[in-house]
Amino acid sequence: MSIPAAVLVQGLILGLSYGLLALGLVLIYRTSRVLNFAHGQIGVVAAVLLAKLVDDFHVDYWPAVVLCLAVGAGAGGATELVLRRLYHRPRLIVMVATIGLEQLLFLITLLPFVSPKHLFAPFPVPIHTGFTVGVERFLPGDTFMLIVAPLTVVAFALFFLRSPYGLAMRAMAENGESARLAGIWVKRTSTLAWMLAGVLSAITAILASPGKANAFSQALGPELLLRALAAALIAAMTSFTVAFVAGVALGLIESVLLWNLHQASTVELVMFGILLVALVVRIRSLRSGPRDEERSTWAFGAAAARIRGDDARERVRRVGLALTGVGVLALPAVLDNSRAFLVSRIFVFALIAVSLTILTGWAGQLSLGHFALVAAGAVVTARLVGHWPVLVILPLAGLAGSAIAVVVGLPALRIRGLYLAVTTLGLALLMQVSVLGTPCPRLPLTNWHVCTGLPDPASTLVHRPSLFGIDLGPQRTMYYFVLAVLALTLLVVRAWRDRGIARDLLAVRDNETTAAAMGIRVMRTKVMAFALSGFIAGLAGVCFALVTQRFQASTFDPAQSILIVTMVIIGGLGSIEGAVLGALYLIGIPAAFGSGTTVQFITSGVGLTLFILFLPGGLAGVLHRVGDAAAGVLRGPLSTTSWWTAAPGAEAEAEG
Amino acid sequence: MTTTEGAARLEVRDLVVGFGGLCAIDGLSVAFRPGTITGILGPNGSGKTTLLDSISGQVRPTSGMVSLDGEDLIDYLPEDRAALGVVRSFQDCRLYPELTVEDTLMVAEDARRPVGILGPTLRLPAARRAEVAKRQGVDGLVGSFGLEPFRHRRVDQLSTGTRRVVDLAAIVAARPRLLLLDEPTAGIAQREAEALAPLLATLHRQTGATVLIVEHDVPMTVSLCDSLVVMEAGQVVSAGPTSEVLSDPAAIEAYLGASQEALARSGEVASRPAGRDL
Numbered sequence: 019m020s021i022p023a024a025v026l027v028q029g030l031i032l033g034l035s036y037g038l039l040a041l042g043l044v045l046i047y048r049t050s051r052v053l054n055f056a057h058g059q060i061g062v063v064a065a066v067l068l069a070k071l072v073d074d075f076h077v078d079y080w081p082a083v084v085l086c087l088a089v090g091a092g093a094g095g096a097t098e099l100v101l102r103r104l105y106h107r108p109r110l111i112v113m114v115a116t117i118g119l120e121q122l123l124f125l126i127t128l129l130p131f132v133s134p135k136h137l138f139a140p141f142p143v144p145i146h147t148g149f150t151v152g153v154e155r156f157l158p159g160d161t162f163m164l165i166v167a168p169l170t171v172v173a174f175a176l177f178f179l180r181s182p183y184g185l186a187m188r189a190m191a192e193n194g195e196s197a198r199l200a201g202i203w204v205k206r207t208s209t210l211a212w213m214l215a216g217v218l219s220a221i222t223a224i225l226a227s228p229g230k231a232n233a234f235s236q237a238l239g240p241e242l243l244l245r246a247l248a249a250a251l252i253a254a255m256t257s258f259t260v261a262f263v264a265g266v267a268l269g270l271i272e273s274v275l276l277w278n279l280h281q282a283s284t285v286e287l288v289m290f291g292i293l294l295v296a297l298v299v300r301i302r303s304l305r306s307g308p309r310d311e312e313r314s315t316w317a318f319g320a321a322a323a324r325i326r327g328d329d330a331r332e333r334v335r336r337v338g339l340a341l342t343g344v345g346v347l348a349l350p351a352v353l354d355n356s357r358a359f360l361v362s363r364i365f366v367f368a369l370i371a372v373s374l375t376i377l378t379g380w381a382g383q384l385s386l387g388h389f390a391l392v393a394a395g396a397v398v399t400a401r402l403v404g405h406w407p408v409l410v411i412l413p414l415a416g417l418a419g420s421a422i423a424v425v426v427g428l429p430a431l432r433i434r435g436l437y438l439a440v441t442t443l444g445l446a447l448l449m450q451v452s453v454l455g456t457p458c459p460r461l462p463l464t465n466w467h468v469c470t471g472l473p474d475p476a477s478t479l480v481h482r483p484s485l486f487g488i489d490l491g492p493q494r495t496m497y498y499f500v501l502a503v504l505a506l507t508l509l510v511v512r513a514w515r516d517r518g519i520a521r522d523l524l525a526v527r528d529n530e531t532t533a534a535a536m537g538i539r540v541m542r543t544k545v546m547a548f549a550l551s552g553f554i555a556g557l558a559g560v561c562f563a564l565v566t567q568r569f570q571a572s573t574f575d576p577a578q579s580i581l582i583v584t585m586v587i588i589g590g591l592g593s594i595e596g597a598v599l600g601a602l603y604l605i606g607i608p609a610a611f612g613s614g615t616t617v618q619f620i621t622s623g624v625g626l627t628l629f630i631l632f633l634p635g636g637l638a639g640v641l642h643r644v645g646d647a648a649a650g651v652l653r654g655p656l657s658t659t660s661w662w663t664a665a666p667g668a669e670a671e672a673e674g
Numbered sequence: 675m676t677t678t679e680g681a682a683r684l685e686v687r688d689l690v691v692g693f694g695g696l697c698a699i700d701g702l703s704v705a706f707r708p709g710t711i712t713g714i715l716g717p718n719g720s721g722k723t724t725l726l727d728s729i730s731g732q733v734r735p736t737s738g739m740v741s742l743d744g745e746d747l748i749d750y751l752p753e754d755r756a757a758l759g760v761v762r763s764f765q766d767c768r769l770y771p772e773l774t775v776e777d778t779l780m781v782a783e784d785a786r787r788p789v790g791i792l793g794p795t796l797r798l799p800a801a802r803r804a805e806v807a808k809r810q811g812v813d814g815l816v817g818s819f820g821l822e823p824f825r826h827r828r829v830d831q832l833s834t835g836t837r838r839v840v841d842l843a844a845i846v847a848a849r850p851r852l853l854l855l856d857e858p859t860a861g862i863a864q865r866e867a868e869a870l871a872p873l874l875a876t877l878h879r880q881t882g883a884t885v886l887i888v889e890h891d892v893p894m895t896v897s898l899c900d901s902l903v904v905m906e907a908g909q910v911v912s913a914g915p916t917s918e919v920l921s922d923p924a925a926i927e928a929y930l931g932a933s934q935e936a937l938a939r940s941g942e943v944a945s946r947p948a949g950r951d952l
Contacts, residue, residue, distance in 0.1 A: 510795050517797075517805055518780070518789035521773060525781040528770040535730055535764070536848055537756030537785030546791065 024154030025277045026270060031160050033269020034167040037262040038222040039246035040253070041174060042215040047255045048191035049211040053113045053439065056097055056120040058243055060216050061223030064090040065141075066127045068224055069134045072142040079144045087220050093123065094216020098209050103631060110384055113439065114587055115630045117580060121623025141228040159228025170221050171262055177214070178258070187211050244447060245272070247440045248293045254300050268292070283452035283459075290448045297429050297437055330653035334645050346501060355493040359565070360609045362493070365500045366561045367605045371585045371597035372511055373554035378583070379592030380520050381547035382527035383427065384439045387446030388582045391419040391552050393454055393574040395559015400478050401469060403563075408485050412503075412560055419556025420549040427548035431541055446576035454571035475571040480563045490564065500561045507554055511594055514550070523547050584626045590636025599637040681708035681884045682742050682759055682851040684729065689738035691724050691908075698724040699735070700908035711878050711885040713895035713916075715929050716905035722888040723765065725905070726854045729886075730762040731755045742852060756785060759851030759883070765860050767837050771830035775840050778829055779815055782847035783808040811847060819843040835866035842877055853883040859891050867891065871898055892930065896920065904929050 039058060046054040064086040071082040097119055104112045126132060143158045150156065178184035186207045189197040198204045226242075245268050253261035271292070275285045350358055374388050395415035402411050426445050429437060452459075458469040472478045482490040490499055514520055525533045526543045534540045563569070581604060589600025603625075608617045629636060684706045691699040699721045706712055714722050727733035729740050731752035740747045747755055769778055787808065793801025816825055819839055824832060829840065838858060845853060858874065859867040871894050878885050889895045895902070902919040904912040905928075912925035919925050 513794045513797060517794035517801065518784060519791070519794055521777045521781055522784055522789060524773055525770045525778075528772055529768055531732060531752075532764060532769060533781065534752040535732070535756060535762050536782050536844065537753055537761075538781065539753050539788070542788075550791070 021274055021277065022152050022154075024151040024156075025273050027151050027156065027160075028154070029270035029273025030266065031156075031163050031269070032273055033266035034163055035222055035226040035242070035265075036245045036249055036269050037265025038167060038170065038218060038225070039242065040249035040261040040265040041171070041258055042218040042222070043246055043250040044253060044255055044258055044261045045187075045211060045215050045218070047250070049187055049208055050098075050101075050112075051109050052101065052116065053247075054097075054215070055113065055116040055243065056123060057116075057215065057219055058223070058246070059120045059123040060093045060097065061090060061219030061221070063093055063123050063127055063132070064216075064220035065223035065227045066132055066134065069141055069227075070132060073134050079142055082142075083144075083224065086224065087217050090216040090220025091213040092216070094212040094214070094219070095209050097216075098212035100627070100631070102205075102208075110382070110439075111630060113384070114583060115627060117583065118623050118626035118630065122627060125623060143228050157228065159225075162228065163225045166221070166225055170218070174214075174218065175258070183207070183210055241447060244293075244440070244443055245269075245289070247443070248289070248296060251293070251300060251437070251440060252296045283456050286448055286451040290444045290452075293444050294429065294441065297441065328649060328653075331646065331649040334649045334652065338645065350494040350497050353494075353497075358493040358497045360605075362497045362500045362561075362565045363609075364601050364605045365497075365504045366558055366565055367582070367585065368598040368601035369504055369507060369558035369561060370555060370582050371589065371601050372507060372594060373551045373558060374582050374586050375592060375594060375597045376511065376514070376523075376554070377423075377547055377551035378586060379597075380523040380527065381544065381551075383544075383547065384583070385442040385551075385579070386439050386583060387426070387442035387444070387449070387576065387579050388555060389574050389576070389578040390442075390445045390449035391423055391555035392559040392562055392578075393449050394418045394422050395556035396563040396569065396574070397454070397470065397472060397559075398556070399560045399563035400473055400480050403480055403483055408483050408490075408560070408564075412557055415560045416553040416556040419552035419554070419559065421552070423548040423552025423555070424545055427544070431544050442579070443576060446574075446579045450571055450574050450576065454574060472569075472571060477568060477570050479568050480566075482564055482567065496565060500565060503557060503561055507557065508594065508598075511554070515594060519546070519550075584623075588625055588629045588636055590638030593636065593638035595641060596636050596638030599641065603637060680851065681882055683708045683744075684852055684884060684886075685739075685741045686725070686729070687739040687741070689725070689728060689740065690736045691721070691728055691733060692736045698908055699728065702738075702905075702908065702910055704903055704910050704913055706884055706886065707901075708884050709882060710900045711887065711898060712901045712903060713899035714886060714888045714903045714905060715890075715892065715895065715925075716911075717929055720905040720929075721908040722905055723856055724908075726762060726856055726886065726888060729755075729852075730760050730854055756848065759849065760854070761845050761848045761850035761852070761883075762854035763838075763841050763845060763856055763858065765856045767834065767841050767861070769829045769837055769841060769844075772828060774826050774828055775821055775824045775832070776812060776816070776826060778840055779812040779844055779847055780808055782844040783811055785848055815843045815847055833862075835862040835870075838862060838866075838870065839873070842873060846877065846881060850881050850883040853877075853881065853885045855885065855887045855889075857888055857890065859889065859894065867894070870894075874898060 042057050043054060046052055046057065067089055068082055068086040071077040071085065072079055077085075097116075100119065101112055101115060104115055141159065143162050145158050145162055147161055148155060148157050149161060178187065186197070186202045187210070189200065189202055190204060190207050190211075197207075246265060249265035249268055250261050252264040253259075268289070272285060272289060275288055276282070279285060349361060353361065370388065370392055373391075374385060377383050377385055377388075395418065398415040398418050399411055402414065406414075422445075426441060427438065429441060453470055454472050455475045457471040457473055457475065458467040459471065482496065484490055485499065488495060490496055522533075522538060522543050523546075525536075525538060526540055530540055533543075566573070585600035585604050586597055587600070588603055589598070590596030604621055607621050611617060633639060635642070686705070687703045689699050689702045690697070702721070702725065714725065716722050724733060728735045728738075729747075731747070731750060731754075735748065738748075742755075742758055742760065745758075747758075747760070750758075770781065773781065787804055789804075790801065792798065793804070816822055819842065821836075821840065821843060824836060824840070829837060832840065842858075855874070859870055862870070874885075874887070875898060887895060887899065896916060899916055901915050902913070902925075903910055904919060904922075904925040911928040912919050912922040914922075920930065
């Protein structure tokens with residue numbers, strides 16, 4: 019079997035864009051210890067602007083390119099300025115903030131004075147020479163990529179190795195504190211690195227855009243980012259050469275696989291395998307680097323704790339809970355069917371957010387693929403409903419979610435946070451492309467078919483069953499069913515929080531070494547976090563399937579998982595009531611004010627950034643403050659004996 | 675693995691620990707009698723903390739043996755060693771920044787009596803009883819260590835000195851048979867350090883454990899310890915009862931010399947022995 023040269027050229031072109039992206043990711047990670055999810059999007063802004071300038075304003079290509087590269091640099095620098103406010107925060111929070119910025123940048127590309135008039139016009143390219151390999155015709159854009167990408171890499175290498183700025187960046191990457199003492203202006207160097215990454219990203223996007231019909235609105239999808247992340251991980255987030263070569267190699271592999279297997283689903287599976295193997299093989303190098311991100315905690319600075327041991331506060335809490343309870347029970351009386359459906363959806367997302375709260379808020383493991391676990395629950399439901407009773411399906415779906423969560427979490431038992439984010443992102447993609455889209459794949463090397471996908475990937479319909487003789491069909495009945503599942507789950511999760519499980523998870527998250535030295539079973543604790551979180555996500559999957567009724571493979575796209583992350587952070591990470599409030603905010607607001615994509619992005623992207631910057635306690639923090647204030651009104655000002663209010667930066671303590 | 679009561683007998687034999695090309699511990703053998711309190715002294719980089727790390731399991735030795743009551747610990751995880759009664763404190767004493775003092779102590783209790791999943795999920799009476807018992811234990815500790823004012827404070831809001839006290843309380847909760855303390859006075863004020871010495875003595879009496887202390891405060895160590903081990907460059911220079919080590923020329927040459935000068939220094943600067951750098 020010989021591979022046609024055209025396939026290799028195709029792979030090379032693909033790989034060059036992966037490699038360039040990976041360079042930028044490694045650059046930022048080395049200088050700032052941030053996994054920058056906004057990296058690709060910075061370039062997209064520049065590329066969209068280029069199309070606007072050339073097509074709509076008829077600016078000459080080269081001046082326009084210079085302007086756009088400057089915009090890329092500016093966007094990179096601006097990103098850094100926003101993130102700098104978070105540099106004393108845990109690295110993982112900064113990483114989540116980059117997700118918010120990514121969505122913000124996406125919004126910018128939709129603005130009328132940025133977005134080109136003709137979205138489907140070909141992307142401007144300065145040369146007009148295509149070429150032919152075999153029977154495959156390559157466009158001028160491909161020629162451009164093949165010429166410019168290697169030149170960019172050489173220029174980047176020269177800058178980094180030879181220029182004094184490059185030296186300063188390398189010094190900072192090795193040891194920021196020493197670099198500062200040696201007279202390097204760390205802040206300026208850091209900004210410079212981000213600007214350089216911005217330029218790199220702009221070049222990547224400008225090179226990669228031609229030939230993609232709707233490259234503008236598509237943004238750089240999660241697939242592209244995931245490949246670049248895989249390349250960066252293979253390079254252990256340190257070596258530029260390895261990152262670039264790995265990116266090119268991944269492109270070649272992908273192209274050859276696609277030619278061989280003809281199925282995107284299998285290709286995705288293999289690529290996910292490569293990612294996992296890369297992680298496992300590189301674990302040692304990934305661990306040996308400076309470990310800021312491993313030492314730091316999720317600490318949100320301001321604790322979202324309410325006043326303790328105060329009768330008035332306790333009364334306020336009880337009254338609030340009771341009112342909420344009565345409210346949600348009475349609500350269906352005043353809701354029409356479509357509204358009842360929307361509120362049920364909020365309940366479902368609250369379940370998912372609570373599940374992520376356990377994993378991310380308590381155990382400190384960031385999952386960017388949580389919706390894949392929900393999808394697993396939905397598949398179980400779609401396959402079993404009508405055959406088995408709901409009360410059997412619920413725990414089965416929970417166990418399915420648990421099992422997947424634990425398997426995907428296995429690498430995370432040895433390395434933390436950052437890398438789990440990448441594998442879970444891979445899981446989200448794998449689930450959508452490979453698993454859900456293939457109803458009954460054949461197990462490799464056997465003749466067995468296992469039905470793990472949706473019965474009909476294009477449109478699966480789930481009939482609502484009955485429970486205890488009550489038909490769950492009507493919207494209002496469904497409302498009460500989901501409410502019951504949510505209420506029970508909240509009771510159980512609250513018990514986990516107050517009766518020991520949460521404190522062990524927090525201890526392991528905050529200081530694994532000390533917890534182990536004290537005798538806490540670290541592995542067991544982590545596996546438990548994944549299993550518990552996965553179980554609830556599986557339950558949520560059942561509710562999701564029953565509420566939504568009709569769904570398809572693309573319902574479970576990776577953006578949904580990002581939405582869940584946004585939810586728990588806006589709600590107040592680690593707080594159960596925060597998770598519920600986050601779902602209310604992110605699902606409820608679009609439902610109330612129109613559910614356009616733009617509203618969705620504004621509520622999540624901008625909201626996320628603002629919350630991280632200005633309201634670290636999230637909505638839960640706001641709720642607690644409101645409750646405290648109400649208690650204050652009831653009781654009068656707080657007496658001085660209750661000084662342990664867990665206020666941030668409590669007064670300098672008196673030694674006694 | 676069986677947990678026996680009382681102080682543990684620790685023996686380290688031919689221990690070698692290497693990090694890349696560097697040999698942090700180079701063929702070290704030393705034994706500690708049960709129930710004693712031993713100070714480990716030595717200049718920076720002599721391998722003191724690495725010795726503790728290899729005993730409690732944070733570092734995997736290149737070769738050699740660490741045996742507790744005759745049982746080789748080398749293949750055990752830190753958690754397994756803790757289950758046998760090997761408990762340690764860390765120099766940075768970070769503990770769990772986001773937990774309250776009370777929860778920190780509860781976690782120490784959890785290590786001996788794991789929480790489990792079903793108990794809290796189904797609100798089983800047994801789980802509630804276990805929780806109540808743990809909380810009573812914590813009440814006792816909070817009282818005896820004077821931590822009541824800090825009970826609901828988060829650990830990252832405490833001074834280093836108070837965190838040390840919390841750490842010691844957690845150690846008592848973990849019921850050590852072999853206790854490893856890594857520079858308990860590091861990073862705390864002189865006044866707090868002086869208050870710590872009697873506390874450590876009480877801790878030793880209460881737990882009845884074999885205690886190893888790595889410390890730079892020589893006067894405190896000498897007053898506290900039955901025996902001393904002086905290390906240099908990953909090897910034992912001198913070991914034995916405190917009085918003998920204090921008069922051992924090798925020990926003075928390696929480490930104690932400078933300290934004794936410092937103690938004896940009165941106005942004039944004593945001349946340093948040849949071969950010692952500043």
